């Protein structure tokens with residue numbers, strides 16, 4: 001049936017495919033490969049996602065070794081601030097502090113999808129296989145302040161566990177001209193030991209030390225705090241244009257009635273429910289629900305006040321608590337209340353269908369409608385992209 005020639009051709013094809021594959025695998029074992037080889041933001045994020053520290057990776061000693069020292073944490077804060085301040089168009093005004101220079105780099109990255117330049121703070125080394133040595137996170141900002149159209153800060157705290165949320169966060173960040181993108185570098189159960197960040201006596205089992213939404217020692221949490229302090233020192237966070245948005249993924253069976261469940265970090269107590277319903281308050285999460293309902297008419301969107309039975313309210317989220325007025329020293333032990341809530345925190349739980357790349361453009365549309373541009377000194381808004389020019 002087969003001629004010798006066609007068999008030989010098949011053999012050659014397989015052999016060359018295999019050698020090509022080996023070649024690629026070799027280079028792909030370093031995160032630097034992603035920075036050099038990818039040319040779109042979305043491919044860069046997917047490429048780096050593969051270096052997320054895997055579930056159950058750490059034991060007590062390897063976790064301790066991967067946590068920042070005091071010197072490293074203060075350098076980490078410095079570099080996060082420099083990222084937010086950058087305005088040189090080529091990232092040359094961002095200096096990686098010496099103590100971090102062997103671990104992290106800042107790279108100017110040209111996204112060929114949008115022809116815009118970004119500064120990428122990313123880890124450059126691995127420990128075992130393709131696990132980042134540290135896993136403190138990835139941060140991306142526009143290289144020029146003129147490409148910030150809205151003071152929005154988008155984040156994905158649960159890479160891999162909440163499938164596609166880093167990629168979706170990156171897409172929304174780019175489509176709305178947000179100020180920052182932050183993605184954790186560790187699987188939420190990379191160290192599957194309960195966090196200490198709980199009310200004394202409460203079970204520590206539910207959330208892990210490497211889950212940055214429930215642990216304040218995670219560098220992702222520290223970065224969130226720096227971002228909020230920076231925003232407060234630079235114009236604050238006006239509800240018409242600004243928010244801190246966390247993207248999450250939910251399983252089909254949790255809060256199954258909702259495709260998307262949106263929370264501001266308050267739960268379902270009577271005072272919280274009436275806060276969500278109080279129309280004299282300008283609550284971006286509520287605007288988001290309303291615009292999303294019109295852009296995605298076949299999906300179900302709820303706030304806690306629409307579906308009080310859903311427990312995905314994020315009342316335990318440490319950054320949500322901070323943004324909603326709980327003092328920094330109390331975020332592990334105190335829930336936020338309607339008395340101090342700011343509405344600046346938006347927590348979005350989504351079914352898998354809402355995290356697919358075919359709806360990213362529509363999410364961009366939702367966010368552009370919900371948040372006004374603040375094109376200071378650049379009065380023009382591009383009618384096609386909805387971004388400052």
Ligand SMILES: *[C@@H]1O[C@H](CO)[C@@H](O)[C@H](O)[C@H]1NC(C)=O
Nearest residue numbers: 050051054057128129130131
């Ligand atoms: C991380 O290391 C573990 C071994 O501890 C390994 O099973 C896993 O595949 C590694 N992750 C990656 C992305 O290589």
Ligand SMILES: *[C@@H]1O[C@H](CO)[C@@H](O)[C@H](O)[C@H]1NC(C)=O
Nearest residue numbers: 271274275277278279280281
């Ligand atoms: C709604 O919010 C306003 C402004 O904080 C407050 O004065 C009013 O009492 C609230 N209304 C209800 C029904 O809670």
